[in-house]
Structure formats: C-alpha cells, structure tokens
Amino acid sequence: MEVLEAVTDDRIDRRVDAIAESVARSRARRSVRRRVVIALLGVSVIVVFAITLMVGNTFYSPSEVVRVILGHEVDGATFTVGRLRLPRGVLAVAAGACFGFGGVTFQTMLRNPLASPDIIGITSGAGAAAAFAIVMLSLSETQVSIFAIAAGLGVALLVYTLSFKDGVAGTRLILIGIGIAAMLNSVTAYVLSQAAEWDLQQATRWLAGSLNGSTWSDTVPVLVAMTVLVPVLLIQARNLTMTQLGDDTAGALGVRVERTRIIAIVAAVGLIAFATAACGPIAFVAFLSGPIAARIVGTTGSLLIPSALVGALLVQVADLCGQFAFDTRYPVGVITGVLGAPYLIYLIVRTNRAGGSL
Amino acid sequence: MTPPQSRTHSLEVVDLQLGYGDREVIESLDLVIPPGRMTAIVGPNACGKSTLLRSMSRLLAPKRGQVLLDGEQVHRLPAKEVARTLGLLPQSPIAPEGITVADLVGRGRHPHQSIFSRWSKDDDIAVAAALQATETVDLADRPVDELSGGQRQRVWIAMSLAQQTDLLLLDEPTTFLDVSHQVEVLDLLTDLNRVRGTTVVMVLHDLNMAARYADHLIALSDGRLHAAGPPDQVLTVDMIRTVFGLESRVIVDPTSGQPLMLPMGRHHRNDSSTDRPADVASSERWAPSPSTRGEDDRRGH
Numbered sequence A: 001m002e003v004l005e006a007v008t009d010d011r012i013d014r015r016v017d018a019i020a021e022s023v024a025r026s027r028a029r030r031s032v033r034r035r036v037v038i039a040l041l042g043v044s045v046i047v048v049f050a051i052t053l054m055v056g057n058t059f060y061s062p063s064e065v066v067r068v069i070l071g072h073e074v075d076g077a078t079f080t081v082g083r084l085r086l087p088r089g090v091l092a093v094a095a096g097a098c099f100g101f102g103g104v105t106f107q108t109m110l111r112n113p114l115a116s117p118d119i120i121g122i123t124s125g126a127g128a129a130a131a132f133a134i135v136m137l138s139l140s141e142t143q144v145s146i147f148a149i150a151a152g153l154g155v156a157l158l159v160y161t162l163s164f165k166d167g168v169a170g171t172r173l174i175l176i177g178i179g180i181a182a183m184l185n186s187v188t189a190y191v192l193s194q195a196a197e198w199d200l201q202q203a204t205r206w207l208a209g210s211l212n213g214s215t216w217s218d219t220v221p222v223l224v225a226m227t228v229l230v231p232v233l234l235i236q237a238r239n240l241t242m243t244q245l246g247d248d249t250a251g252a253l254g255v256r257v258e259r260t261r262i263i264a265i266v267a268a269v270g271l272i273a274f275a276t277a278a279c280g281p282i283a284f285v286a287f288l289s290g291p292i293a294a295r296i297v298g299t300t301g302s303l304l305i306p307s308a309l310v311g312a313l314l315v316q317v318a319d320l321c322g323q324f325a326f327d328t329r330y331p332v333g334v335i336t337g338v339l340g341a342p343y344l345i346y347l348i349v350r351t352n353r354a355g356g357s358l
Numbered sequence B: 001m002t003p004p005q006s007r008t009h010s011l012e013v014v015d016l017q018l019g020y021g022d023r024e025v026i027e028s029l030d031l032v033i034p035p036g037r038m039t040a041i042v043g044p045n046a047c048g049k050s051t052l053l054r055s056m057s058r059l060l061a062p063k064r065g066q067v068l069l070d071g072e073q074v075h076r077l078p079a080k081e082v083a084r085t086l087g088l089l090p091q092s093p094i095a096p097e098g099i100t101v102a103d104l105v106g107r108g109r110h111p112h113q114s115i116f117s118r119w120s121k122d123d124d125i126a127v128a129a130a131l132q133a134t135e136t137v138d139l140a141d142r143p144v145d146e147l148s149g150g151q152r153q154r155v156w157i158a159m160s161l162a163q164q165t166d167l168l169l170l171d172e173p174t175t176f177l178d179v180s181h182q183v184e185v186l187d188l189l190t191d192l193n194r195v196r197g198t199t200v201v202m203v204l205h206d207l208n209m210a211a212r213y214a215d216h217l218i219a220l221s222d223g224r225l226h227a228a229g230p231p232d233q234v235l236t237v238d239m240i241r242t243v244f245g246l247e248s249r250v251i252v253d254p255t256s257g258q259p260l261m262l263p264m265g266r267h268h269r270n271d272s273s274t275d276r277p278a279d280v281a282s283s284e285r286w287a288p289s290p291s292t293r294g295e296d297d298r299r300g301h
Helices: A002-006 A010-054 A062-069 A077-109 A122-136 A141-162 A170-194 A200-207 A216-235 A237-245 A247-252 A257-279 A285-297 A304-324 A332-353 B049-056 B079-085 B101-112 B121-133 B149-162 B179-196 B207-213 B237-244 B295-299
Strands: B011-020 B023-033 B038-042 B064-069 B086-089 B167-171 B199-203 B216-221 B224-229 B247-252 B259-264
Touching: A010 A062, A010 A077, A010 A285, A010 A304, A010 B101, A010 B121, A062 A077, A077 A216, A077 A237, A077 A257, A077 A285, A077 A304, A122 A141, A122 A170, A122 A200, A122 A257, A141 A170, A141 A216, A141 A257, A170 A200, A200 A332, A216 A237, A216 A257, A216 A304, A237 A247, A237 A257, A237 B101, A247 A257, A247 B086, A285 A304, A285 A332, A304 A332, B011 B049, B023 B049, B023 B064, B023 B216, B023 B224, B038 B049, B038 B179, B038 B207, B049 B086, B049 B167, B049 B199, B079 B086, B079 B101, B086 B149, B101 B121, B101 B149, B121 B149, B121 B179, B149 B167, B149 B179, B167 B179, B179 B199, B179 B207, B207 B259, B216 B237, B224 B237, B237 B247
Parallel strands: B038 B199, B038 B216, B086 B167, B167 B199
Antiparallel strands: B011 B023, B011 B064, B216 B224, B247 B259
C-alpha cells in the first residue's frame, strides 16, 4: 500500500495506527453531529410545514389535511388548505431553500458572510426585473422568471466586472454590490410608483418579499428550477468547500477553481432569481442562513444542505409570525428584515473591532 | 537515515514565459529541478518566484514554453492527477473560520477522493502520518484560528503532507515565523526529503537558511535565471550584488560548512572588510532578511 510504504520510519510507524484511530473517531463524532443536526432541521421543516397547513382562521385536523393532499374533497378544507395554505407553505419551503442555497454559495465562494446575494445586489436585480416585468410589461410567470434570472446574472456579471482589478477583492466587490443594490431598489420603488393598479400587496412583495396570495403558478416554476439547479450545485459541493482555502490552495489540491465558480454562480443566481420572481426578495434570508447553519453544524463538510434547511425554516417561521403573532398581518420579509438587520450590524461592528476591512 | 523510498519524478521548465495580462513576470526560463533533492529559489521581491511556483503547479498557464512533469506538459494533465504527484503550499492559504486541525489536514486528501469514493481508512492513516510528522497530533481537535503562527504553519505543512505527493513546492514557508520556528519547519522538510525522498522546492527569503538547507539553489533576477547550482557556487558576493543590489561578505558557516552571507548596509561599509574577522561570533549574528527591501529600493541601485 502506497500510504504505508511512504511511512518508513519506525518511530513514525508505531504510533500512526493509534493516531489514525483517534482521527477517525473524532471525524465520526463530528459527522454524527452533522447528520443529527441536519435530520433535526429536516424534521423541523416538516413539522412547521404541517402546522402551516393546519393553522389559520380555521383549524383543520391532520387527517383532514392529509385527505386534501391525497386529493379527496373535504368541505372548506379543499379550498383553504389545497388552494391557499398548500401553495403558500410549499413556496415558503422552496423559496427559503433557494435563498439558503444561493446565499451560502456566494458566502463560501467569496469567503465573506457579507457577500450574500441579497447584500451585493443580485436579489435586488432579480426583484427589480421581476417587478418591472409584472407591473410594466404584464408578462407571464415563466417570462417573469426568465427576466429575473437574466437580470440576476447581469448584476452578478456587472458587480464582478466593476470590482475586477488584478483579481476580485472581496471588500471591493461587497461595497460595489451594496451600491448597485441601492440603485436597483430605487428602480423597484420607481416601477411600483408608476404602476397603474398600485396596491399595497404588490408593493410589499417587491420591496420586502411576501408570500401573501401565493398560488401554484408562483410555486411551480421555483420547484422546477430546484429540480434542475440543486443537483448541479450539490455536485460542486465538495469543490466549493475546498475553495474556502483560497484559490491557489484549492487549485493545488486538484480543484478546477474557475469552472467550479462559474457553475456555482449560475446555479446560485438561478435559484435566487426564481425564488425572487415568485415571492420577492425576502429580506436577509440568504444572508442569515449560511452563518446560522455554520454555527450549528460546524465546519465539517459542505454547508449547502444545512443552509437550505435553515433558509426554509426561517421563511416558514417568519411567515407564521407575520400572519399570526401580531394584531396586524405583516409580510414575511418584514419579519426576516427585523431579524437580519441586527446581525448585519453585528458583523460590521465585529469586523471594525478586529481592525479588519469588510 | 533510510534511503529515499518514493518514486522520483522529474520536473523541468523549458523556455517558460509567464505573466498576468500584459505584465510580464518571467521572460524566459529554463530549469531542471533535481529529483529527490531540496531546492531553494531565491531572489528579490517581485522577481517572479511565486509566479514560477504557481505555474509549475499548473495554476498559471504559460504564455510561452512548457512545464514538464515526468516529460508531460503539466497544463495538459487533469488537475487531480497533477495534485496526486505535486503539491503546492501557497504563501497565504486561508483557514475557514472555526475549522479544526484534523479537518484542515483532511482537506489535503481531496485529490485522492471523488464524488463516489468518500473518506477511507487510507485517508485516516495519511492524516495521522501527517499530524505525526509535523508534531501536531495534540492539536488535532483544536480550531486552527486559536493556534500560534508556528503551529499554524506546521498544520498547513501537515495538510500538504496528507496530500502525499512526491513533489512538494512551498512558497515562503518560513515567512512570519521566528527563528526557532523557521528552523523547525526547515528541519521538518529535510526529514521529509530524507525519509520519504520527497523532492522539495521552496521559495525562501533568507539566503543563509536557503544555503544551509538546500542541496540546490536557484537565484532569479528580474524574471530570468541568474544562477543555479550547489549553494557554495551560487551564494557569492557577486550574485548578491547583481541580484539584490547589496554589498555583503560571504564566509563559511562553521556549523554547516555552507556559505554564510553577511549583508553590509550603508552604515557598515566604512569598516574595511578585512578588519572584520570571520569568526564564530559574527557568523552567528542573525542576518536581517532582504525581504524588507522594497522593489523601488532595488531598482535604485
């Protein structure tokens, strides 16, 4: 065996097996923790999903909900659960997962929690394009999604190009991205102010993100995008994790860094854009999911799936809170915005204290 | 010491031209890296040392010429295949926040794994051997963020060892380390070379360390090869004057028999050099590293 041949020194040989065993043990311990956390997150998503289907102005029992899902006619429940709560609940999970995937992809790739697509303008680009396509051009769902994804990729390219100078520095990219995000948000505000049928529903959806009035025609494109793009992203998971070590280190370990980056950007922007076209740029979900996932699963292995689950859970819980926790119903983006802003401030304060740049 | 065990690989550079965009860094270079030996590349800042290492490890495609690994063009080989033969430790690798030592060292196994074959017993043994060789076993479960500079550098070398390549390139592995840690790292690389027969190529700023530890010294200047050969032929007063624009004396290092360079800045040139005896006391003085000299400084000469 090559490995054993390499270790010829007796002094080394004696202890190596024992060390290998202890290395294997702590690795197993960490991977068990990772699996347990992922399983718990998965179960939580399912439980909250079930709750969103049962709870509302009228309570429906689990058996009623199951019968509706299986396609049976249940008085009242078929409409309320089947037409209102089910598409909304599915979209919450799907969009949350998309934001979680997209956010952690960018954060990992650029090695900076601030480099999430909702901070650096990609979500704003997709949102502005979707608002424009719906309000001004009255396009169909599919066309809106295509419009949004094109704008998202366009913004990604623009931010990348503008921040390129002897390679891409994270700080420059983030600051340029924040500027572009601000510009695009005002585009969205302008589009909404020009809308013929200006209504609050539309406005909140495109400014903060909302699941109100979600239908299957909003939800299905997101699910289709996920079935294509999530596997593409997951195949890159290990390479993406390796790029955390720096481009040269990853490259020297056999990762084709540029290729990985392009595939990951296209897949992540695609997921973000489809989700944004369906429910608007739900504030800070992409930004929060990755760091929360990292905190609870540790840094062993890829953060893609944990982050997607955290994203789904965040959107679900925030939407439940928005609907039922207060006297007034708030759109989901308002709740996630309230959660995300303090974390953003914390990150900036922490980097300032450390004397580092963004 | 046991004789080298691993297969020797040849690494050479033929008529190589390298650059970024319009900027040319290496004009034309021909080099042969002696297999199974320790090679040190020296030269002033911005002379293309790191660029050369990046290109030799397939990270930067040549503008002209070739890098040949066992006679094959390295840029035409699959990335993972190269990474199983040739490892590179860049100057400033980045440790992900919160990663443990064992996990970081485990990342060195990447070229030996695929989407279908995950973690194996071999991987554990490779990680263990790397931890053992770098004396980082006790740190295995600690987060890398918490380690001192010297410990961290040993961990990075452990990661490169876990990659189990027969060729190992290191870009300034001793920079930012205090003298005892510098010696520790270079001793470790020497062990690796003697025990496993690993071909080591390192960029070093400290000429005396380079002369002491390397079998083969390569001096680069302005993107060209100035001299290559055994340290006593390469580390000369003339070379230091031409390549670094620095006056110096070179004496025999009483502890290693290799050349030892004593830099002479403006304030030390007035003494006639014959007054200064080449005794042990002066040779043991720590020579300041030329790395603090800026590029403009050098051009001024």
